[in-house]
Amino acid sequence: MPSVSDADQLDRNRSVAKDLLQRKDEMEAELKGLHEALRAHGVGMSESLVDNEGFPRVDLEIHQIRILRNAIARSTTDIKQIMSDLEKAIHDLHSEAKITSAINTQDGAGRTLRATADNNTHITSQTEVTVSDMSALEPFLSVTSVAESSPADAAGLMKGDEILKMGSANAQNFRSLQDISDLINNRENRGVDIAVLRNDERLQLYLTPKKWSGRGLLGCHIVPKSL
Structure with a gap:
């Protein structure tokens, strides 16, 4: 007992x-x-x-x-x-x-x-998702839209951002958007480190996937970056 x-x-x-x-x-x-x-x-x-x-x-x-x-x-x-x-x-x-x-x-x-x-x-x-060396990372996802008042918006993610790293996902291990979806679902209410390329500047953001008034846990649309 x-x-x-x-x-x-x-x-x-x-x-x-x-x-x-x-x-x-x-x-x-x-x-x-x-x-x-x-x-x-x-x-x-x-x-x-x-x-x-x-x-x-x-x-x-x-x-x-x-x-x-x-x-x-x-x-x-x-x-x-x-x-x-x-x-x-x-x-x-x-x-x-x-x-x-x-x-x-x-x-x-x-x-x-x-x-x-x-x-x-x-x-x-x-x-263990800290970006230790953003200079070595390559973009593998593109942000095509960000909904106002969404978790992505609150984190500072912007349309046109190119994602260098999202949690443990990067250009080297990315296979499909399903992997990203699984990662986000597993991190609901817990936060994800994100490295982005914006106007030739590399930035680190912190995004907390969670339910909000819109669809999904992020409130943004991302697509694989065209090679």
């Missing part, structure tokens, strides 16, 4: 995961607002703020745009960190639940713990 401390630990892990999930949603809503405020100035994250002669563009509120871009960059980093914390909290929660279940099952404890270890290995591999 599980001890009181086991049950308390399970409750604590559940509470931590719930708090982190709520904070993630709040931060994503804040990031969406920042992107909307930036778009109201007629620019995104990559457009130049100087004219062809190198002078500040007179048609833009450059100071405010820089403030918004910096805020978006900080918010994106913060969301990435909280997603990492959330992954660990969910990992701990599942581990504690499996161990508690194993204690209650006299003849199945070994199998349960082995299954837990296998599951944890899978979770770990799914989180």
Whole structure:
């Protein structure tokens, strides 16, 4: 029978995961607002703020745009960190639940713990999606449309972006869009690192696939890049 401390630990892990999930949603809503405020100035994250002669563009509120871009960059980093914390909290929660279940099952404890270890290995591999060297990556997907207020929109993905890496998928291992669909479904509410090429600039975004008011989990249309 599980001890009181086991049950308390399970409750604590559940509470931590719930708090982190709520904070993630709040931060994503804040990031969406920042992107909307930036778009109201007629620019995104990559457009130049100087004219062809190198002078500040007179048609833009450059100071405010820089403030918004910096805020978006900080918010994106913060969301990435909280997603990492959330992954660990969910990992701990599942581990504690499996161990508690194993204690209650006299003849199945070994199998349960082995299954837990296998599951944890899978979770770990799914989180290792950081782009270590974007300069070596080649585009393999093209973004043809992004729906307003969608998860893709909130992440800063734009029409015309060429995807260099999406989670563990890249030009070397890409086979079909079904692979991308499977990857996105497996990462629902958990986040995916994306590297994109935009106007000759390589950017790293963080996208959280999730249900929204439109279709799918992303709200964008992507196609294999024409060779």
